[in-house]
Amino acid sequence: MSESPTVVLVVDLGKTSCRVSYRVSGVPTGESEPRVETGPGTPGLAEPDGAAAAVAAIDAPVRRLWSGGAPPPGLDDRVAADATTLLAVGAAGALAAPTAAAELAAGLLGAWPELAVRSAAVTSDALTAHLGALAGAAGVVLVAGTGATAVGVGTAGSVAVSGGWGPVLGDEGSGGWIGAAGLRAALRDLDGRGPRTGLRAAAEAMFGALQQLPRAVSDDGAPARATARFAGTVDDAAAQGDRVAADIIDHAAGELAAAAAAAAERVGADADHPLDVSVVGGLVGLPTLAAGLRRRLAAEGSALRQVASAGSALDGAALLMARGPALPHEPHVHRAGVS
Structure with missing residues (x-):
């Protein structure tokens, strides 16, 4: 039977x-x-x-x-x-x-x-x-979406998580974080505290009058999800040469790479025992950030080998x-x- x-x-x-x-x-x-x-x-x-x-x-x-x-x-x-x-x-x-x-x-x-x-x-x-990215094998997966978390699994079964502390205290480099940084830059341009940036006009086009932006974000019910909508715009502006946007994207790439390196180190990765690292999530589709992240991961040394996601x-x-x-x-x- x-x-x-x-x-x-x-x-x-x-x-x-x-x-x-x-x-x-x-x-x-x-x-x-x-x-x-x-x-x-x-x-x-x-x-x-x-x-x-x-x-x-x-x-x-x-x-x-x-x-x-x-x-x-x-x-x-x-x-x-x-x-x-x-x-x-x-x-x-x-x-x-x-x-x-x-x-x-x-x-x-x-x-x-x-x-x-x-x-x-x-x-x-x-x-x-x-599990999907490394088919259940040891290694580090950097999940970069609305939030951001690096998960390391060692060859002996140890598990370490770096980042992922949520939008209030963490998630540095995530879509929510990038979008919020871009919106802050737009507001700083508006009130004169920061440099001029094309993010101001882009924020107005997406959210309307910037004087109402704080309420629009908080009233969404999921503020990180609301700000993450703006992450792609920040990446586009960086690609077009906006210095403020480029600094945000560079900072985000550094934060994400640091999270991956920290998770790898905590599960025993080093030059003699390198681990594969794969990046997954919605931010993979942001070309300026993805290129910066590849450079930052390479700069972390030989403990990490960048690989494509298996699933x-x-x-x-x-x-x-x-x-x-x-x-x-x-x-x-x-x-x-x-x-």
């Missing part, structure tokens, strides 16, 4: 967006790439009611993926009916709020009765990005179930249900 197929719902829940897809073992799906449904992210598990907000953010993409209770295209009704359904989530804030991460894992089991989720696993979106955070979430407790990341994984 053949073994029942396993369907793993995989979730990448960041502060800006939520992505949901699936992976199937034991049967071909007929799809070269499983469908991905998206929705807005959440401020993070460390925020009040973070677990409830996470379930709400995941709900709509899951329901669209399994529209009307039917399985996604390529996964027929018979397979879906016979399958064991697992759910793996990488969620922003899970490292800072382990109690909320455990609460989320337990809450996911009954969130969609029609899917009969047997087991759920929740960890940080930084760790699922690490996505969704692939990393799937590895949580495929390889389970054998992963060195396991101390930071919260599981619920039947293993």
Whole structure:
């Protein structure tokens, strides 16, 4: 008798967006790439009611993926009916709020009765990005998006996280940080405290009258997400020769490289024991920052080898179930249900 197929719902829940897809073992799906449904992210598990907000953010993409209770295209009704359904989530804030991460894992089991989720696993979106980028191997992954975190995993299984302290006390070099620095520069130009910069006109074009900018950012509900919208504009301005913007981007590259180097050092990397480093996240698409970051990482010395990402955070979430407790990341994984 053949073994029942396993369907793993995989979730990448960041502060800006939520992505949901699936992976199937034991049967071909007929799809070269499983469908991905998206929705807005959440401020993070460390925020009040973070677990409830996470379930709400995941709900709509899951329901669209399994529209009307039917399985996604390529996964027929018979397979879906016979399958064991697992759910793996990488969620922003899970490292800072382990109690909320455990609460989320337990809450996911009954969130969609029609899917009969047997087991759920929740960890940080930084760790699922690490798992995907380095295929579960040792190394450092720099997650540079709305927030910024460097995650190092040593060859002996040690785990170190540098940065990622949130938009108020940390996240230096992140999209939220770059955008906020650009908006501050625009306000300093406006009131005469800072040099002239094209960021002033760009900020007005995006947000309206700058006198109302503080309220526009704070009223968003997720200020870091609001300021991160401006990061691409700062990068463009730097490429066009705006000195103020270029200084912001250079500072951001230095902060990100320092976080990666710190995480590598804490898990034992040195010239004799180098580790791979991969950069993932939305900021990879900012060309001026990406070029500066490559230079900064190279300047950190031979302890880091820059490599391309092997996979996505969704692939990393799937590895949580495929390889389970054998992963060195396991101390930071919260599981619920039947293993």
